[in-house]
Amino acid sequence: MFGRWLSRIGGLRGAGRRTNVALLLVLGCAALTGGLAFAAGTPIPAKLATVIHGLFGLAVVLLMPWKSVIVRRAPALRAASVALVGLMALCVISGFLEVFGGYGAIRRLSPMQVHVGSAALAAPLLAWHLLRHRRQRLHRRDLSRRTLLRTGALAVGAAASYGALEGIGRLVGSASASRIATGSHHLSPEAVPATMWLFDRVPMVATDYRVYVAGKEVTVSDLTSRSVTVAARLDCTSGWYTDAAWTAVSLADLLPAEHVAAAASIEVVSMTGYRRRFPADEAGSLWLATAYQGVPLRPGYGAPVRLVAPHRRGFWWVKWVASVQLSDLPAWGQSPFPLQ
DSSP states (O other): OHHHHHHHHHOGGGOSHHHHHHHHHHHHHHHHHHHHHHHOOSHHHHHHHHHHHHHHHHHHHHHHHHHHHHHHHSSOOOHHHHHHHHHHHHHHHHHHHHHHHOSOOBTTBOHHHHHHHHHHHHHHHHHHHHHHSOOOOOOGGGGSHHHHHHHHHHHHHHHHHHHHHHHHHHHHTOGGGGOOTTSOEEOOGGGOOOOOOTTOOOOOOOTTOEEEETTEEEEHHHHHHTOEEEEEEEEETTTEEEEEEEEEEEHHHHSOHHHHHHOSEEEEEETTSOEEEEEGGGGGGOEEEEEETTEEOOGGGTTTOEEEOTTSOGGGSOSSEEEEEEESSOTTSSOSSOOO
């Protein structure tokens, strides 16, 4: 019965060009939605991107039996092909560990970092694989009723798998049951690790540290004296979030209102050169913090001054703030993710 049903929707023996095309499209959509899940900060877009990314990831898993038939037909496997398979397997496994095992770090690497890193390493190998083999193109006959049925079956299978895994996770009380819209897992404020983006490093800070705000020097003590306690959620793309209290002052209180009204964006730059640009009308929701949970910031956490941006993911929270400047450039005119 099962074998007959399997042959109807596309038996393993029929694996070929359409399997490759489907897998390529699914991988591309998984990469795109993964990037959107990282960029989304508000709950609804983040949840949509995260769920759709998970569905495409499961679609990759469901296509593996068909792809394995194609692989077995190959006369020989090159080292790069084996590496590609290994990286994709690592990407999938680390994704499952992140969802169901919760946040954890081994040698300072979390499952999410392994998930993203293995996907990034697999990308050039996948490009090489595509260039080395015949181009996989869509044909008119690919829009046949049978192909549409197979596509529908794949979509239903992915959705059913997603629902089943979510249900099992809740039933057994795994970490997947308590993650927030972005997929991050809760950490207490005391357990938060000092994380870095890509190649950023903790800089050496002078004792007379000053921040340049719209061209004016501001000392750390000046900032602290004008600060209030702000409750904010830090949602890190490493796979964790925390709700904590920050001692901070709003940029709306530091930047001249008339200058903010005339600007297009606010650029916040770190001592390391790391930078992010925000729409000027967000000045009231951006803060310069000097303390965390009532204690002065530590170097790894951005001391002596870091940005707090409650409505955005963690990589927008610029550490070791050196300057805050108003700009005529639009906020969208920058890389979606920092490049250092």
